[in-house]
Amino acid sequence: MTDKDSDVQxxxxxxxxxxxxxxxxxxxxxxxxxxxxxxxxxxxxxxNQMTSLTLGQVLPGIADHWPIYYGGPVGNDSxxxxxxxxxxxxxxxHILGSLWWGGAFNQLRALxxxxxxxxxxxxxxxxxxxxxxxxxxxxxxxESWILKPGGTLNVLESETDHLWRRLILSEPAYxxxxxxxxxxxxx
Numbered sequence: 606m607t608d609k610d611s612d613v614q615x616x617x618x619x620x621x622x623x624x625x626x627x628x629x630x631x632x633x634x635x636x637x638x639x640x641x642x643x644x645x646x647x648x649x650x651x652x653n654q655m656t657s658l659t660l661g662q663v664l665p666g667i668a669d670h671w672p673i674y675y676g677g678p679v680g681n682d683s684x685x686x687x688x689x690x691x692x693x694x695x696x697x698x699h700i701l702g703s704l705w706w707g708g709a710f711n712q713l714r715a716l717x718x719x720x721x722x723x724x725x726x727x728x729x730x731x732x733x734x735x736x737x738x739x740x741x742x743x744x745x746x747x748e749s750w751i752l753k754p755g756g757t758l759n760v761l762e763s764e765t766d767h768l769w770r771r772l773i774l775s776e777p778a779y780x781x782x783x784x785x786x787x788x789x790x791x792x
Contacts, residue, residue: 615741616642618701618755621649622772627749631678634769637734638687638760640698640706647736650676650687650706652728653765660717660729667717671727674765677734685730686713689761690722701755725762751776 613619621637637649654675661669663684676685687706691697694708716722736744744750753772 613752613754615639615647615745615752616755617699618704620652620753620755620758620772621741622751622753622769622776624749624751625773629749632734636768636772637677638700640687640700640733642741644738646738647741649734650674650685650730651734652760653768655765656731658731664714667714668720670724671717671729673729673731676730676732679733679735681732683732684710685733686727687730687760688713688722688727690716690726704760728761 615621617639619639619642621639623632623635623637627633632651634653635651636653637651639647639649641648651674656673656675658673659669660667660671660673663673673684675681685707687700687704688694688697688708689703689705690708690713691699691703691705694705694712697705697708699705713722713727741750745752751772758768
């Protein structure tokens with residue numbers, strides 16, 4: 606699947622930037638990293654919606670400084686993680702470059718309990734975003750998403766508060782929406 610305005614293709618590591626016209630409240634002003642993509646569908650994580658929870662609140666014995674992000678509307682009762690630990694975690698899945706997801710949680714927990722994971726090497730998510738066969742292609746046809754190539758940003762280190770706006774501002778056709786309020790109809 607190719608974005609009609611560029612040569613970017615949906616694949617592992619691709620970023621989906623919600624267009625200003627996207628109506629789905631789960632994804633409003635969101636940036637999603639695609640972790641898996643094949644003929645059956647796509648799986649990703651919303652990078653810029655932090656929850657009020659920390660890992661220490663969910664798993665006693667773990668340092669409380671790990672925020673948990675809202676990864677998407679599917680499987681909210683499950684914890685997922687992106688990391689740069691690579692195959693150090695058995696079963697970890699490679700996404701792009703030094704970015705991986707998942708892997709043996711018991712190994713990760715042991716590293717966390719010993720405070721052996723650098724802050725910039727790991728990001729946690731409650732839930733994930735998922736699209737069935739053809740669903741994401743349909744949303745791209747409707748121009749619900751703007752595609753950005755993998756490697757556009759370091760998803761583990763990037764500041765997330767203004768991520769959507771920064772990426773929208775880089776698109777001339779959408780830059781005018783930079784200052785649009787979340788709910789313009791309330792003005």
